[in-house]
Amino acid sequence: MSIRRILMSLSTGLAVLALSLTPAGPARSAGSAADGTRMDLPAPDKKGGMPLMQALAERRSTKSGYTGAPLSAQELSNLLWATWGMNRPDGRRTAPSAMNRQEVAVYAVLENGVWRYDAAGHALIRVLDGDHRRAAGGGSLVLLYAAPEDRWSGMHVGSLYQNAGLYCASAGLGNYVHASGVSALDGKLPLPDGWRVLIAQTVGLTK
Numbered sequence: 001m002s003i004r005r006i007l008m009s010l011s012t013g014l015a016v017l018a019l020s021l022t023p024a025g026p027a028r029s030a031g032s033a034a035d036g037t038r039m040d041l042p043a044p045d046k047k048g049g050m051p052l053m054q055a056l057a058e059r060r061s062t063k064s065g066y067t068g069a070p071l072s073a074q075e076l077s078n079l080l081w082a083t084w085g086m087n088r089p090d091g092r093r094t095a096p097s098a099m100n101r102q103e104v105a106v107y108a109v110l111e112n113g114v115w116r117y118d119a120a121g122h123a124l125i126r127v128l129d130g131d132h133r134r135a136a137g138g139g140s141l142v143l144l145y146a147a148p149e150d151r152w153s154g155m156h157v158g159s160l161y162q163n164a165g166l167y168c169a170s171a172g173l174g175n176y177v178h179a180s181g182v183s184a185l186d187g188k189l190p191l192p193d194g195w196r197v198l199i200a201q202t203v204g205l206t207k
């Protein structure tokens with residue numbers, strides 16, 4: 001093999017490696033914050049929770065009985081990390097994604113604004129002021145899953161809401177996935193062109 005071919009194949013290999021290891025490019029670009037206020041989350045408790053088989057046995061949709069009381073910072077941290085956190089030093093996540101493109105952005109609609117989850121920093125970045133929970137689905141909070149309109153996105157967001165649902169089962173929190181509320185913040189979230197909120201998930205303490 002000529003030196004030129006060796007160099008070309010090396011550079012192609014490096015480009016593929018860089019693409020496959022790049023953490024959350026699109027999610028980052030989805031996050032140009034309106035006011036940039038940042039909420040650092042406590043480290044997730046990765047040792048806690050119930051055994052996986054028990055959480056699977058407990059997983060269910062809870063559609064009523066939410067108190068609206070906020071989650072503790074630790075619960076919020078655990079929920080977001082379980083949903084779409086980084087679980088390896090190379091930036092890979094708790095859910096798989098096609099070609100490791102990680103093209104899903106998670107927004108938490110809280111009592112004090114709408115926040116984008118920044119997995120690299122394990123933090124929330126406020127992108128909207130105000131309490132939009134009622135329009136988005138109620139509960140203690142609503143998770144909004146935004147992604148590009150392509151063939152993979154439905155699969156990706158499904159992995160994430162299942163992660164969130166299993167965490168909720170483990171933590172004794174209610175949750176359910178819903179299409180209603182996905183348009184509540186149309187035109188207000190800083191989404192890249194071609195992205196939209198595909199599905200919403202109400203999460204919360206119940207009576």
Ligand SMILES: Cc1cc2nc3c(=O)[nH]c(=O)nc-3n(C[C@H](O)[C@H](O)[C@H](O)COP(=O)(O)O)c2cc1C
Pocket residue numbers: 059060061062063176177178179180199
């Ligand atoms: C993609 C998807 C969309 C859903 N949309 C709604 C919805 O718009 N409204 C609703 O009340 N439930 C919705 N659900 C929840 C289903 O009704 C619920 O998962 C189903 O009844 C099974 O109940 P289980 O989750 O307790 O097993 C949705 C679930 C999924 C996965």
